[in-house]
Amino acid sequence: MSHANPRARVAIVEDDAILREELARVVDGADGLEIAGLAETLGAGRALLASDPDVLLIDLALPDGNGVDLIRQARAENAGIKIIVVSIFGDGRSVVRAIEAGADGYLLKGADPREAEAAIRSVLDGGAPISPTVASHILARMRERGAGARTELDAPLTEKEVAILSDLAKGFRYKEVARLHGISPHTVADHVKSIYRKLAVNSRSEAVFEAVQAGLIRLKD
Numbered sequence: 001m002s003h004a005n006p007r008a009r010v011a012i013v014e015d016d017a018i019l020r021e022e023l024a025r026v027v028d029g030a031d032g033l034e035i036a037g038l039a040e041t042l043g044a045g046r047a048l049l050a051s052d053p054d055v056l057l058i059d060l061a062l063p064d065g066n067g068v069d070l071i072r073q074a075r076a077e078n079a080g081i082k083i084i085v086v087s088i089f090g091d092g093r094s095v096v097r098a099i100e101a102g103a104d105g106y107l108l109k110g111a112d113p114r115e116a117e118a119a120i121r122s123v124l125d126g127g128a129p130i131s132p133t134v135a136s137h138i139l140a141r142m143r144e145r146g147a148g149a150r151t152e153l154d155a156p157l158t159e160k161e162v163a164i165l166s167d168l169a170k171g172f173r174y175k176e177v178a179r180l181h182g183i184s185p186h187t188v189a190d191h192v193k194s195i196y197r198k199l200a201v202n203s204r205s206e207a208v209f210e211a212v213q214a215g216l217i218r219l220k221d
Contacts, residue, residue: 009036011053013045022113030117045070055120060087068101075102082123099205105129126174128204164191166217169208
C-alpha cells in the first residue's frame with residue numbers, strides 16, 4: 001500500500017556521529033524514504049520537529065538532555081508522527097518512560113543499521129518494533145509496577161478489540177490482523193481508534209502496556 005506522501009521523511013537525532021551517518025545512509029538508500037534532517041543534540045532535535053517529519057529516530061542519552069523530553073514534545077505537536085528509539089539499553093525504567101512518552105518502537109544500538117529500515121517501514125504500517133531484549137525488560141518492569149494493582153477501565157474493551165490488540169501485541173500488521181479476523185484493514189483501524197480512545201493512549205506500545213496492566217492480554221516471556 002502506498003502512503004499519501006510519496007516519500008516518508010525521517011529525522012535522526014543521535015549524538016554518535018558514526019551511527020548517525022550509518023542511519024542516514026540506510027534511509028537515503030531506502031525506497032520511499034528520505035532524510036528530513038540530522039541532529040546531535042536535544043536542542044537541534046527540537047528545531048528539526050519544525051520540519052514536520054513523518055518518522056523520528058532518536059537516542060535517549062543526548063549531550064544536553066534526555067530524548068524522552070523530545071519524544072513527549074514530538075507527540076504533543078504531531079499526533080501522527082512515528083517515533084523509534086535507537087539507544088543502548090539502560091534499565092527498564094528508561095524504556096517504559098520512552099514508551100509512555102509516545103515512542104512506537106525501541107531498537108538497541110549495536111544491531112545492524114538495516115534493522116532501522118525494517119523498523120521504519122513497520123511503524124509506517126502500524127507496527128511496533130521492539131528488540132526482544134527490550135521487550136523482556138518491559139515485562140519485568142510492568143511486573144514490578146503492577147504487582148496486584150490492575151488498572152480499572154471506564155469503558156472495557158470488547159472481545160473483538162481484545163483479540164485485535166493481542167494480535168497487534170504479537171507484532172502483526174493491520175493487513176495481517178485483517179486476514180486473521182476476516183475483516184478489512186480499514187475496520188481494523190477503526191477498532192484500533194476505539195481501543196486508543198478507551199485506553200486513553202496514542203500508540204500501539206502504550207495500548208499494549210495499559211492492556212497488560214489491566215489484565216486484558218498477556219504477553220509471553
